[in-house]
Each structure stands twice: as C-alpha cells, then as structure tokens.
Amino acid sequence: MAEKTQIAKSVANKFSKETYLYWYELMQLIRQFELTAEEKYKMEGKIRGFFHAYVGQEAIAAGCITATRPEDLFITGYRDHGLAIAKGVSVNSCMAELYGKATGNAKGKGGSMHFFGKDVNFYGGHGIVGAQIGVGAGLAFAEQYRSSDNVVLCFFGDGAARQGILHETFNLAMLWKLPVVFICENNNYAMGTSVERTSVVIDIYKLADGYEMPADTVDGMSAEAVHESVTRAVKRAREKGGPTLLEMKTYRYKGHSISDPAKYRSKEELEEYKEKDPIHQILLTILSSGFATDPEIKTINERVAGIVAESVKFAEESPWPDDSEVLKDIYMDKDYPFIVD
Amino acid sequence: MARSIQFREALREAMSEEMRRDESVFLMGEEVAQYNGAYKVSQGMLAEFGPRRIIDTPITELGFAGVGVGAAQNGLRPIVEFMTWNFAALALDQILNTASKMLAMSGGQISCPIVFRGPNGSAGQLGAQHSTAFESLYANIPGIKVVSPSNGYDAKGLLKQSIRYEEDPVIFMESEVMYGDKSEVPEEEYYIPLGKADIKKQGRDVTIVSFNKMMKVALGAAEELEKDGISSEVIDLRTIRPLDWMTVLESVKKTNRLVIVEEQWPFASVSSELSYRIQKEGFDYLDAPIRRITAADAPLHYAPNLVTAALPDVPGTVNLVKEVMYLEK
Ligand SMILES: Cc1ncc(C[n+]2csc(CCOP(=O)(O)OP(=O)(O)O)c2C)c(N)n1
Ligand SMILES: [Mg+2]
Numbered sequence: 001m002a003e004k005t006q007i008a009k010s011v012a013n014k015f016s017k018e019t020y021l022y023w024y025e026l027m028q029l030i031r032q033f034e035l036t037a038e039e040k041y042k043m044e045g046k047i048r049g050f051f052h053a054y055v056g057q058e059a060i061a062a063g064c065i066t067a068t069r070p071e072d073l074f075i076t077g078y079r080d081h082g083l084a085i086a087k088g089v090s091v092n093s094c095m096a097e098l099y100g101k102a103t104g105n106a107k108g109k110g111g112s113m114h115f116f117g118k119d120v121n122f123y124g125g126h127g128i129v130g131a132q133i134g135v136g137a138g139l140a141f142a143e144q145y146r147s148s149d150n151v152v153l154c155f156f157g158d159g160a161a162r163q164g165i166l167h168e169t170f171n172l173a174m175l176w177k178l179p180v181v182f183i184c185e186n187n188n189y190a191m192g193t194s195v196e197r198t199s200v201v202i203d204i205y206k207l208a209d210g211y212e213m214p215a216d217t218v219d220g221m222s223a224e225a226v227h228e229s230v231t232r233a234v235k236r237a238r239e240k241g242g243p244t245l246l247e248m249k250t251y252r253y254k255g256h257s258i259s260d261p262a263k264y265r266s267k268e269e270l271e272e273y274k275e276k277d278p279i280h281q282i283l284l285t286i287l288s289s290g291f292a293t294d295p296e297i298k299t300i301n302e303r304v305a306g307i308v309a310e311s312v313k314f315a316e317e318s319p320w321p322d323d324s325e326v327l328k329d330i331y332m333d334k335d336y337p338f339i340v341d
Numbered sequence: 342m343a344r345s346i347q348f349r350e351a352l353r354e355a356m357s358e359e360m361r362r363d364e365s366v367f368l369m370g371e372e373v374a375q376y377n378g379a380y381k382v383s384q385g386m387l388a389e390f391g392p393r394r395i396i397d398t399p400i401t402e403l404g405f406a407g408v409g410v411g412a413a414q415n416g417l418r419p420i421v422e423f424m425t426w427n428f429a430a431l432a433l434d435q436i437l438n439t440a441s442k443m444l445a446m447s448g449g450q451i452s453c454p455i456v457f458r459g460p461n462g463s464a465g466q467l468g469a470q471h472s473t474a475f476e477s478l479y480a481n482i483p484g485i486k487v488v489s490p491s492n493g494y495d496a497k498g499l500l501k502q503s504i505r506y507e508e509d510p511v512i513f514m515e516s517e518v519m520y521g522d523k524s525e526v527p528e529e530e531y532y533i534p535l536g537k538a539d540i541k542k543q544g545r546d547v548t549i550v551s552f553n554k555m556m557k558v559a560l561g562a563a564e565e566l567e568k569d570g571i572s573s574e575v576i577d578l579r580t581i582r583p584l585d586w587m588t589v590l591e592s593v594k595k596t597n598r599l600v601i602v603e604e605q606w607p608f609a610s611v612s613s614e615l616s617y618r619i620q621k622e623g624f625d626y627l628d629a630p631i632r633r634i635t636a637a638d639a640p641l642h643y644a645p646n647l648v649t650a651a652l653p654d655v656p657g658t659v660n661l662v663k664e665v666m667y668l669e670k
Contacts, residue, residue, distance in 0.1 A: 049466040049643060100466065100644035111468045111643030127470035128428065129400050162399035163431075190400055192376035198399035264376065321642070323650040330639045338638040339607040 015224060017291040019066055021300070023223045024286060026065065027058035027279045028304045030082040033091060036308050037081070037098050041258055046316075047098040051112045054082030056253040059278030060185055061086035063226025064153055067234055073143070075123040075136045076155035078113035079185075079252075083155060084125070089117035095311035101318035108321045109329065129190075130163030132156060133182070137169045140180035140243075151237040152180040153230070159190020161204045170211045170245070177242035181233040184245065185220065187252045192264040205247035213245055220248030221276045343527045349382045349520040351493035352458075355500035356383070356420060358530065360390055363418065366504055367394040369405055370422030370459075379424050380460060380520050406432030406457070410440045413455035413510075420504060423459035426475045426514060432457075440510040441484030456503045458513035461489070462553065462604050465518065466648055469640035474604040476552070477611050479512045480582040486535055487581040489514040491556035493524035495579055498533030507535065516554045538585040540592070544574035547662050548592040550615065551602040552578040555653055559602045562658035571662065581611055586618040590626075593619055597628040598665045602653050607635040629665040634658055 034053045041047040054061070061082040064074070076083050084094055089105050097104030098112055106116050106125075114125040123139060126132040136154025143150045160166070161184055173180055184204050188195050196202050208215035214236065219225040226248060233244035251273035255262040286292050292300075327338050346354075360366045367390075372379045374387040374397040387395040398405040402423065409419040423429040429436070440453045462474035480487045486509060490496040496515065503511040541556070542563055551559035556577050563573040574592050578585065593599050599619055601612040612633035619631060637651035663670050 048645065049468060050471070097643075100647075102644075106643075108644035109469075109642040109647070111466060113470070114468050114643070127468060128430070159400045162401050164401065164403050191372055191379070193372065193397060193399070197375075197397065320646050321644050323646060325644075326637045326642065326647050326651045327639055340638065341607065341633055341635065 015227070017289075020282060020286050020289075020291050022066065023062040024279065024282050025300050025304060026086055027062050027223070027282065028301060029091065029307060030058045030061060030085050031055055031279060032304050032308045033085060033094065033311070034081060036312060037095065038254070038258060040098070040312065047112065048100070049111045049113070050078065051098075051258040052079040052256065053252070053254040053258070054079055056273065057185055057187060057220065057250045058082055059223040060183070060220050060226055060248050060250060062223040062278070064183070064230050067227045067230035068151065068153060071121065071150045072234070073121045073123055073139050073150065073152045074155070075132045075139060075152065076125070077129065077132060077157060077160065078125070078127050079157070080113065080115045080125045084115040084117060084122050087117060087122040088120040089115060089122050091307050091311045092314040095315040096318050099315040099318070100320070101315055102321040103314070103318040107325065107329070109325070130156060130160040130165045133160065133163070133169045134165050136182070137173045137178050137180050140173070140178040141176070143179055144176070149238045150179070151234050153183055154180050155183045155185055157190060158184060158186040158188065158195050158204060159193065159198065161207060162198050166207065167210070170208065170213055170243075173243040174211045174213050177240060179237035179240070180243045181230065181237060182243060182245045183230075184247045185250055186247050187250050189252070189256065189265065191256045191260065194264070203247070205245055208245040213243055215245040215247070217247045217249065220250030221273070221278045221281065223278060223282055343525040345523045346493060346526050347520065348493040348496060348515070348522045348524070349380060351497035351524070351526050352382050352500055352515065353384065353386065354526070355497045356504070357386060357389065359501055359504040360394060363505070365416065366418045366420065367396065368420045368422060369396040369398055369409060371398055371400055371424045373397060373422050380517060382520065383422070402428050402431040403435060406435040407439070409455050409457075410435050410453060413440075413453045414443065414451050418454050418504060420456045420458060423457065425471060425517070426459055426461040427471050427473055429457065429459065436479075436485065436510065436512070437482055441482050444509070445484065452508050453510050454508045456500070456507075456511045456513055458500070459515065460517040460520070461514035462516055463641055463648070463652065464516065466643050466645055468643045472641035474636065476514060476581045477605045477609060480584070480611065480614070481609070485510040485512055486583065487512045487514070488535060488579065489553040489581055490579055491519075491553055491577050493522065494526050495533060495539065495577070497526055498531050499535065499579065502532045502534060506532070511535075514553065519554050533579075535580045536583040536585055537579065538588040539577045539579055540574065540588065541577050542573065542575040544572040544596065546572045546596055547598040547600060547665060548574045548576060548589065548596045549600050549602060549658070549662065550576045550578060550589055552581065552611070553604065555602045555604050558653050558655055558658055561655040562602070562662065565655060565659050566662055571666065573662065578611070584611075584614060584618070586615060586622070589615060590619060590623045593623050594626045597626055599627070599631045600658065600661050600665060601631070601633040602658055603633065604636050604652065607633070607638050610635055629667070632661050632665050634661055
C-alpha cells in the first residue's frame with residue numbers, strides 16, 4: 001500500500017486537484033449507476049435484455065473525457081453506459097433508457113446496448129461486434145471533409161479486434177489520415193474467450209503495425225495514463241497526423257453480461273485487478289495529496305448517490321412510449337407508407 | 342421409448358449422433374467448445390469429441406464461414422454455428438456469393454454440404470440489432486435450403502437429415518426462447534426429410550399456417566377459436582425452402598380459408614410467397630382473401646410494450662381468423 005501511495009504522489013503533480021476530483025466523481029457516478037441498475041435488473045426485473053456493465057473500466061472513460069473537447073465525437077459498442085455518462089448523456093435519460101421509458105436517451109427504443117446522445121456527440125451504443133470501427137472512421141471522415149479539427153474516439157473490445165472490419169478500416173484511416181483514435185478496451189475477455197485463445201498476436205496494439213499506424217499500450221486502470229496517451233493521440237489527429245491505436249489494458253469485474261457467471265476465469269485473477277481498482281487509486285492520490293478530506297469525499301459520494309437515486313425515481317415515474325412509436329423513427333419521411341395488413 | 346428433452350438437447354443429440362457416425366462432421370463457432378455454447382446447445386460436446394472437432398473461433402463471422410465453405414467443398418461436412426443469425430449478416434457474402442452459387446458456377450463440379458445454424462428472430466427486449474428474423478431473406482436465395490423448426494422433435498430429425506443427407510448448404514434457424522422447451526423425442530434414431538410441412542391439428546373451418554416460435558401463436562389461436570366453435574387446421578411449415586405449399590393447398594381445398602402467422606417483416610416474406618402460390622393454384626377454393634399477421638414493418642424497439650405491439654399474438658390471430666370467416670369479432 002505504502003509503495004502505491006508513493007507512485008501515486010509522484011504523478012499527482014501532473015494534474016490539478018480539480019482534475020482528480022472530477023475523475024473521482026465521474027468514476028463513482030458510473031460505478032454507482034451500474035451497480036444500481038444491475039440491482040434493478042436482477043432484484044426487480046425492471047430492466048431487461050442484454051446488460052453489459054462497465055464496472056472496472058471507468059478509468060478509460062474518465063481519462064478520455066479530460067483529454068478531449070466536448071466537440072470531439074465518441075462511438076462504442078454495447079458496453080456503453082460509462083462512456084455515455086462521461087460524455088454527458090444525462091443520467092436520468094440513461095436510467096430511463098434501461099427501463100424502456102419514453103424519456104430515455106433513445107426514447108426507450110434502444111435499451112442498454114444502444115445509448116445515444118447526438119447533442120453531446122455520443123454516437124452510440126452498437127450491438128454488432130466491430131461495426132463501430134468502420135462507422136467511427138466514417139464520423140472522422142466527415143470531420144476531415146469539413147476541415148474541422150474535431151477528433152473521433154472509437155472504442156471497441158479485444159474480441160472486436162479480431163473482426164475483419166478492423167483491418168479494412170485501419171488501412172483506410174491511415175491511407176486517408178483520418179482524425180480518429182482507435183481505443184481497444186482490452187479487458188482480456190470476449191464473453192468466455194480470453195485474448196490468447198483468439199490470436200497469436202496477443203498484443204493488440206501491434207495490429208497497427210501492418211498499416212504503419214502509431215500505437216501504444218496503456219494502463220487502462222489509471223485515469224492519468226489514459227489521459228496522457230489519449231492527449232498525445234488526439235493532438236496527432238487534430239494536427240492532421242492521422243489515426244492512432246491505443247490498447248488499454250483493463251478488466252471487467254462483472255461477467256460479460258448480467259447472465260454470465262464468468263466461470264472461465266479465477267477469483268484470484270479478479271482480485272488481482274481489483275487491487276488496482278481505478279477509483280481506489282485516484283482516491284489514494286486525492287487523500288495523500290491533500291486534495292480532499294474524508295468528509296469531502298463523503299460529500300461527493302452522497303452527491304453521486306443522490307444523482308443515481310434521482311435517476312431511478314425519474315425512470316420509474318416516466319411513461320412508457322406510446323404503442324404508435326412502433327412505426328416511428330423508422331424513416332425520416334413523416335408519411336412513409338408502411339405495410340400494415 | 343420417448344423421453345421429454347429440451348430443444349437444445351435435441352439439437353445436441355442430432356449433432357453428436359452424426360459426429361459419432363461420420364468423422365468428417367465437425368462443429369465450429371463462437372463459444373461452442375470451452376464455454377459449452379452461448380446457449381448451451383453444444384454442452385459436453387468438447388468433452389466427447391475434443392478440440393479437433395469442436396472448434397472455438399474468434400469473433401470473425403465472415404472468416405469462419407469462409408473456412409466452413411472451403412472445408413465443405415473439400416470433403417468435410419461442417420456445422421457452423423452463429424451465435425445468432427443477426428451476426429451471420431457479416432457472413433452473408435460467403436453464404437450468398439459462394440456457398441449457394443458454387444455448384445452452378447462450377448457446372449456441377451463443386452458442391453457445398455454445410456449446415457449453418459443458430460438462433461433466429463426476436464427473443465424479448467434485445468433491441469433492433471439482435472431481433473431480426475431472417476427466414477424470408479435466406480429463402481430468397483436459390484441454391485440453399487432453409488429449415489425453421491418449432492419443436493425439439495422436428496429439430497432433431499431435420500438437423501440430422503441436414504447434416505447427413507443434404508448435399509447442399511442448409512440454413513437452420515432456431516430460437517433463443519425455445520431452447521428450454523421440452524418435447525417428446527424417441528430414443529431410436531430418426532430422420533425427417535426437408536420440404537415437408539406437418540399438420541399439427543386437423544380442422545374444418547380455416548387453415549392457419551406458421552413456423553418456428555410463431556407456431557405457439559398459431560396453436561394458441563386455434564385453441565381460443567375452438568372455444569367459439571371454430572375448427573382450425575394448423576400447419577407447421579418446418580422447412581421454408583423448399584416450401585411445401587401443396588400440403589397447404591390440400592388443406593385450403595377443405596377449409597377454403599387461409600391465415601398465415603409469421604415473425605418476418607411483411608415485404609417479400611414467407612407469407613407473400615405462400616399467398617401467391619395458393620391464390621394461383623387454389624383460387625377457386627378460396628372463400629375469403631388470404632390474410633397474414635407478420636412482425637411490424639420496422640426494426641424491433643426495446644421497450645416491452647413496443648415489443649408486444651410489434652409481434653404477432655394470439656388475440657390478433659383470432660381476430661384475423663374471424664375476419665376471414667366474416668364473423669363478428
Ligand atoms: C458480429 C457479432 N458477433 C457476435 C456477437 C455476440 N457478442 C456480443 S459481445 C461479444 C464479445 C465481445 O467481446 P469484446 O469485443 O472483448 O468486448 P467486451 O464485451 O469485453 O467489452 C460477442 C461474441 C455480436 N454481438 N456481434
Ligand atoms: Mg473484452
């Protein structure tokens with residue numbers, strides 16, 4: 001423990017008190033949101049469908065947010081709650097989406113896997129493994145086309161890294177120097193399949209080599225490390241230097257989805273990662289650097305609990321979408337002639 | 342002796358029996374081996390057959406579908422499992438452009454005896470990308486066959502038939518929500534030929550045709566209608582391509598009315614094709630327009646009420662039958 005605090009102190013100088021407190025609160029918010037939602041799913045059956053928790057991976061969301069601007073775009077897979085909240089999709093609308101209510105961020109039409117927030121540049125929430133890799137590059141293409149200096153952060157898992165679309169997209173992104181940062185959230189498992197069972201190339205960042213794309217491997221349990229690596233990659237993209245692949249080594253504390261007992265990995269392995277818990281690490285730094293006192297941390301925790309509790313209340317009191325919504329949001333046309341028998 | 346076993350067990354027995362018989366049969370897909378199947382269909386198969394024949398793949402649908410197609414062309418009889426048919430969209434190129442066309446393009450030299458299988462259609466609140474029912478889409482493709490069983494007994498016989506006797510690519514569509522369903526399955530070995538519909542219930546007044554999990558709606562509606570003294574003949578298509586329209590026609594000759602229940606989107610669906618065939622071959626026997634109940638003409642949304650509103654159900658089917666019988670609802 002003593003050693004850990006020491007390390008934490010030495011980096012502490014690089015970031016401000018505000019940054020640490022922001023990271024702490026954001027990561028707590030994501031974690032408490034997930035734990036509460038999971039309870040509502042398991043104990044009360046109020047949330048259905050596939051549910052993939054972000055617990056354990058919060059440092060990635062935290063570091064990516066402080067390393068980007070609000071105008072930068074995020075796109076990810078179905079493990080999307082943490083990144084949506086980080087990007088600023090309202091917590092109320094996230095919980096309501098899980099409940100399938102009309103006030104959800106996708107009007108109750110998407111559910112857990114499909115959170116969206118175009119107003120805050122959050123482009124979802126994608127259910128087909130790997131699909132967002134191509135789409136992310138396309139978002140970046142549009143930014144480049146318009147000569148903006150916005151950057152796209154495109155997230156995907158270690159399992160998704162084996163899809164063919166990754167290779168086609170990496171090649172195009174390099175060929176056209178697209179302003180995109182590919183972020184592989186490597187939590188070592190794709191459902192029950194560990195990374196070493198999917199390829200002889202275990203270091204996913206090396207997949208960039210075939211396309212001469214800059215790449216790095218990053219401690220995804222450290223908000224500081226994530227922030228620093230993303231800052232470099234985003235700078236490169238903004239300055240028209242093209243894409244970067246960042247492999248973030250992280251861990252999901254929960255099963256793949258709510259129905260997965262995760263028997264394919266050991267308790268010890270899980271405990272080992274929990275030792276490096278991203279929230280705990282940041283808390284140690286905050287306390288040891290005197291950025292906040294225990295009572296101040298308690299106040300933050302209470303504020304977070306309040307936000308999550310409010311989101312549950314909001315979701316529960318919200319109305320269901322009207323049945324007529326079945327044929328709405330299918331076409332932009334207002335009078336599309338649907339087949340109705 | 343018949344035993345009551347789950348749908349997933351019936352599928353497992355079909356695959357295991359054929360693998361014991363024929364060394365060239367193997368199973369490949371995501372999580373099929375060490376995880377024992379995402380839906381536990383292949384539970385225990387790795388233990389019995391080993392990693393040479395029960396093969397976990399990375400998430401690479403296009404790649405492993407291609408490997409399966411190549412292996413089939415070169416003398417093996419692959420079973421390729423898709424975790425769901427939604428993900429097989431990535432492999433469509435191999436199925437449509439290679440598997441289905443190789444025999445034709447090679448002038449009959451290269452056949453492709455392969456079974457692609459996995460769960461299909463909606464399974465509750467899974468959202469738009471995990472809920473598509475693909476039967477009509479695949480049935481549109483000449484060169485492949487499409488099977489979509491409604492119960493474990495049929496599933497076992499049809500899958501054994503597909504693996505052992507079908508020399509062409511077979512698309513085999515199951516359902517997440519039926520894997521736990523029990524049915525009576527004999528101990529003795531049996532095969533069910535493709536392309537034969539099954540009359541599940543004899544009746545006089547109306548013919549109700551369905552397949553896969555919508556058979557529950559068809560049979561449920563028939564039961565409700567019975568209470569009102571309406572006698573329905575219920576037909577399970579079991580195979581979509583080739584389509585056994587003749588069994589349906591024979592039934593319509595007796596009932597003079599046809600209602601089709603399916604989870605497909607309405608445009609160019611199984612009901613579209615069947616309706617065309619029956620009006621052409623059986624025009625003189627029809628006393629009412631052929632009617633259908635399909636999934637809504639839209640992706641399936643997540644909210645529970647929107648799922649219910651978008652899918653065929655018993656009350657809707659009952660009403661439709663009453664309409665074709667010109668009865669008060
Ligand atoms: C094309 C496709 N194939 C399979 C699936 C089923 N599936 C959903 S998530 C998943 C594992 C993905 O793992 P990874 O990319 O590592 O992301 P993680 O879940 O660890 O965040 C699989 C196989 C899918 N949704 N899409
Ligand atoms: Mg993973």
